[in-house]
Amino acid sequence: MTAASLAAARSFVATPVRPIGSVEGQRAFAFRQAGKRFGDKTVLDGIDLDVPAGQFLAVIGKSGCGKSTLLRLLAGLDRPTSGSLTFGVEEEGHSRTRFMFQEPRLLPWASVVKNVEVGLTGVASGAEARQRALDILGEVGLADRADEWPSVLSGGQKQRVALARALVGHPQILALDEPLGALDALTRIEMQQLLERIWIAQKFTAVLVTHDVAEAVALADRVVVISEGRIALDLDVPVERPRRRGSVELARLEGKILDRLFG
Amino acid sequence: MSFATRLHSNAIGWLLPALVIAGWEIASRAGVMPANVLPAPSAVAEAFWRLTLSGELVRNIGVSTARALAGFAIGGSIGFALGLANGLSTISRGLTDTTLQMIRNIPHLALIPLVILWFGIDEEAKLFLVALGVFFPIYVNTLLGIQSVDPHLVEMGRVYGMDRRALFFRVILPGALPAIFVGLRYALGIMWLTLIVAETISASSGLGYMAMQAREFLLIDVVVLSILIYALLGKLADSLARLLERLSLGWHPAFQNG
Numbered sequence: 001m002t003a004a005s006l007a008a009a010r011s012f013v014a015t016p017v018r019p020i021g022s023v024e025g026q027r028a029f030a031f032r033q034a035g036k037r038f039g040d041k042t043v044l045d046g047i048d049l050d051v052p053a054g055q056f057l058a059v060i061g062k063s064g065c066g067k068s069t070l071l072r073l074l075a076g077l078d079r080p081t082s083g084s085l086t087f088g089v090e091e092e093g094h095s096r097t098r099f100m101f102q103e104p105r106l107l108p109w110a111s112v113v114k115n116v117e118v119g120l121t122g123v124a125s126g127a128e129a130r131q132r133a134l135d136i137l138g139e140v141g142l143a144d145r146a147d148e149w150p151s152v153l154s155g156g157q158k159q160r161v162a163l164a165r166a167l168v169g170h171p172q173i174l175a176l177d178e179p180l181g182a183l184d185a186l187t188r189i190e191m192q193q194l195l196e197r198i199w200i201a202q203k204f205t206a207v208l209v210t211h212d213v214a215e216a217v218a219l220a221d222r223v224v225v226i227s228e229g230r231i232a233l234d235l236d237v238p239v240e241r242p243r244r245r246g247s248v249e250l251a252r253l254e255g256k257i258l259d260r261l262f263g
Numbered sequence: 264m265s266f267a268t269r270l271h272s273n274a275i276g277w278l279l280p281a282l283v284i285a286g287w288e289i290a291s292r293a294g295v296m297p298a299n300v301l302p303a304p305s306a307v308a309e310a311f312w313r314l315t316l317s318g319e320l321v322r323n324i325g326v327s328t329a330r331a332l333a334g335f336a337i338g339g340s341i342g343f344a345l346g347l348a349n350g351l352s353t354i355s356r357g358l359t360d361t362t363l364q365m366i367r368n369i370p371h372l373a374l375i376p377l378v379i380l381w382f383g384i385d386e387e388a389k390l391f392l393v394a395l396g397v398f399f400p401i402y403v404n405t406l407l408g409i410q411s412v413d414p415h416l417v418e419m420g421r422v423y424g425m426d427r428r429a430l431f432f433r434v435i436l437p438g439a440l441p442a443i444f445v446g447l448r449y450a451l452g453i454m455w456l457t458l459i460v461a462e463t464i465s466a467s468s469g470l471g472y473m474a475m476q477a478r479e480f481l482l483i484d485v486v487v488l489s490i491l492i493y494a495l496l497g498k499l500a501d502s503l504a505r506l507l508e509r510l511s512l513g514w515h516p517a518f519q520n521g
Contacts, residue, residue: 109440
């Protein structure tokens with residue numbers, strides 16, 4: 001890697017070059033016959049999922065189907081009780097997996113910029129951490145709120161801070177657990193566009209757990225439907241970006257997924 | 264809130280005490296209130312001046328304050344340490360919490376006879392009682408504060424790679440701080456209360472001792488003066504705690520715009 005491409009990899013938007021997982025076909029992670037049991041309750045069973053680096057994967061399912069558990073395995077919050085989970089090569093200068101929760105989970109006693117710096121724990125500190133945090137806050141449009149307390153922000157703004165915190169360490173994999181579920185419809189669409197824009201710029205591997213089928217087909221390259229702990233459908237979304245919400249193509253895919261969920 | 268309005272709202276707080284004192288003075292001068300029941304405020308002020316000039320007042324306030332602070336430091340730090348330990352470790356909590364809750368239910372002032380037998384009327388007796396009185400509110404509230412820290416935030420800290428030290432200083436301690444401050448203010452009240460009682464019963468110096476001596480010689484003005492000084496010292500301690508609270512809890516919605 002040349003110095004120039006290194007610099008491009010560190011900067012956040014700038015180039016259309018894929019800074020992460022730049023080698024085509026490289027794998028981000030793979031589940032092999034992975035299962036998870038809590039006591040005698042089997043939550044996930046025989047999951048086989050191979051995800052190439054840079055892919056935007058959406059995971060859909062009814063509540064209680066095990067989709068959040070899948071994400072927790074991925075984030076290392078839980079361990080599979082059977083089978084395996086392997087990751088691709090870890091790249092230097094990147095945190096491996098970052099997690100975005102359903103709730104913003106900001107520290108109320110830390111300013112917005114300090115909250116974003118939490119995402120750099122063990123990566124950078126001091127003036128460098130602050131600068132990187134301010135840069136990413138600019139990306140999510142909150143640079144002018146850097147020194148305020150989280151309690152004065154709206155719900156959508158808090159989730160944007162949480163997104164900035166997740167992304168500031170340039171993760172290879174970003175796991176999102178219904179992070180937009182609690183937002184109102186308009187803020188939600190805005191957040192989806194922001195997420196897509198940043199994903200295109202930074203090209204991390206995104207795993208979005210959602211119960212919103214329209215959101216899944218609008219954002220993802222690939223949609224996986226989980227039902228009763230197993231993968232019931234694995235569907236590519238071969239639609240060019242930028243995608244037009246409500247287009248016939250997306251609607252057709254949405255219908256197919258809904259049929260599978262309720263058919 | 265601007266400085267002027269803050270001054271204004273503080274002034275309102277002092278209006279009522281000022282009115283009470285004025286009414287009291289008028290009642291005393293009119294002879295409604297006999298001087299051997301309650302001396303006039305001007306007589307109390309005179310006693311204040313007399314004792315200030317003789318140096319007696321400053322010395323006794325100094326002695327009492329030193330006792331209060333020393334007892335507070337000992338009891339408070341043990342309570343804080345145990346509260347932290349029991350909040351962070353289930354082993355430690357299992358081992359000590361039941362015992363502490365049993366001791367907590369004994370009114371610490373009931374131990375005075377025993378304490379006098381153990382320590383006589385020396386400094387240790389006062390320190391012991393104050394430390395014991397201060398210990399529980401600090402312990403209970405520190406423990407409560409740590410237990411009430413949002414587990415979601417702790418999980419977030421872990422996921423984002425904080426080690427135990429960072430987790431403690433950046434998530435757990437700040438989260439527990441509001442409850443710890445409640446304990447602190449409560450403990451400051453108990454600190455003065457305990458000290459007054461202890462000094463009144465057994466002491467050879469200090470404000471309580473000064474009041475008891477005055478009672479022997481029927482100097483009611485000095486007795487009233489001691490009581491007023493206790494009130495002022497209590498208020499001073501509370502104000503300091505509030506100031507600390509405002510400085511360190513600026514993030515808390517209850518302390519914003521205020």
